[in-house]
Amino acid sequence: GAVVSQHPSWVICKSGTSVKIECRSLDFQATTMFWYRQFPKQSLMLMATSNEGSKATYEQGVEKDKFLINHASLTLSTLTVTSAHPEDSSFYICSARRPMNTGELFFGEGSRLTVL
Amino acid sequence: GQQLNQSPQSMFIQEGEDVSMNCTSSSIFNTWLWYKQDPGEGPVLLIALYKAGELTSNGRLTAQFGITRKDSFLNISASIPSDVGIYFCAGQLSDREYGNKLVFGAGTILRVKS
Numbered sequence: 001g002a003v004v005s006q007h008p009s010w011v012i013c014k015s016g017t018s019v020k021i022e023c024r025s026l027d028f029q030a031t032t033m034f035w036y037r038q039f040p041k042q043s044l045m046l047m048a049t050s051n052e053g054s055k056a057t058y059e060q061g062v063e064k065d066k067f068l069i070n071h072a073s074l075t076l077s078t079l080t081v082t083s084a085h086p087e088d089s090s091f092y093i094c095s096a097r098r099p100m101n102t103g104e105l106f107f108g109e110g111s112r113l114t115v116l
Numbered sequence: 117g118q119q120l121n122q123s124p125q126s127m128f129i130q131e132g133e134d135v136s137m138n139c140t141s142s143s144i145f146n147t148w149l150w151y152k153q154d155p156g157e158g159p160v161l162l163i164a165l166y167k168a169g170e171l172t173s174n175g176r177l178t179a180q181f182g183i184t185r186k187d188s189f190l191n192i193s194a195s196i197p198s199d200v201g202i203y204f205c206a207g208q209l210s211d212r213e214y215g216n217k218l219v220f221g222a223g224t225i226l227r228v229k230s
Contacts, residue, residue: 006158034217043204043220044159093158104149105206105218107158 003027004096006108013084014116020080021111023050023094029074030096034105035067038091050077050094084115119143122205122221129195130229137224138189139205147208148181148188149218154201162203163190197228 007022023033031052036044048069049057056069066088068080081088093110122139129135139148147166151159163174165181165188172179178191188207192199205221 004158041202041223041225043222046217049217091156095158104161104164106161107151110156110158112156 002109003098003106004094004108006092006094006111008111009109010112010114012114012116015085016083018080018082019084019113020078021092021094021113023077023079023096023108025075025096028096028098030077031074031099033071033077033094033096035069035077035079036093036095038093038110040091044093047079052077081113084113086115089113089115120205120207120219120221122224124224125222126225126227128227128229131195131197133195135192135195135199135226136189137203137205138187139207139221140187141207141219142186143207143209143219144185145207145209145219146185148179149206149208150177150179150188150190151204151206152201153204153223159204192226195226195228200226200228202226 003026005024013019033050035047037047038044046059047062050069050071052071052074058064071077091110091112095105095107097105120139120141149164150162152162153159163172163179168185169183170181176193202223202225204223206218208218
C-alpha cells in the first residue's frame with residue numbers, strides 16, 4: 001500500500017488565492033521530504049527539500065515566498081502556493097524516504113492544481 | 117547541473133515484445149532507481165539498485181546498475197497493455213554536497229499495441 005499520501009489530489013482555485021497541499025508519511029517518520037513540480041509529459045523538477053523543525057531548502061529559481069513549505073511534524077509537510085496565478089497550474093508531487101534508508105524514495109499520489 | 121540522459125524518449129511496441137530503456141550520465145551515482153508513472157498519479161518505485169554491476173528482477177522487470185556507476189538499464193519482458201505509462205530513471209549522486217537528492221531522467225513513454 002501507499003507509504004506517502006497527498007491531499008488534495010486535485011484543486012481548482014481562483015487567481016490570487018492561496019492553496020495548501022499536504023504530504024504525509026503513513027507508516028514512518030520522515031525528517032526530510034521533497035516537493036516536486038511536473039509539467040505535462042515532462043520529468044519531475046525538484047522544488048525544495050522540506051526539513052522537519054527547520055527551514056526548507058529551495059532549488060535555484062524557486063521563489064520561497066511563493067511556495068511556502070512547513071514541515072511541522074515528522075509525518076507532515078505542507079506546500080502552500082501563495083497568491084496563485086494560472087502559470088502556477090501544475091502537478092505537485094511530494095516524496096519521502098524511510099529513516100536510515102538513503103536510497104528508495106517513495107512518492108505521494110500527486111496534487112493537480114488548476115488556477116483559473 | 118547534473119543530468120541523466122534517458123532513452124528512448126518514447127516507444128510504441130507490440131504486446132508480447134520485450135522492451136529496453138536506459139539512462140546514462142557523466143556523473144557517478146551510488147543508487148539507481150526506476151519508477152513508473154501512470155497519468156495523474158505519482159511515480160511508483162519499480163526497482164532499486166545499490167551496487168555497481170547489480171542485476172535485480174521484479175516480475176517481468178529486470179534492471180542493472182552499470183559497472184561504471186554512470187548508467188543503468190531497465191528491461192520489460194513480454195509487455196502487456198498495463199505496462200503503458202512513463203518510466204523514469206533516477207540516480208542518487210555520491211556527492212555529499214548534493215545532499216542525497218535524486219536526479220531524474222526525462223522519462224520514456226511506453227505505448228503498447230494490443
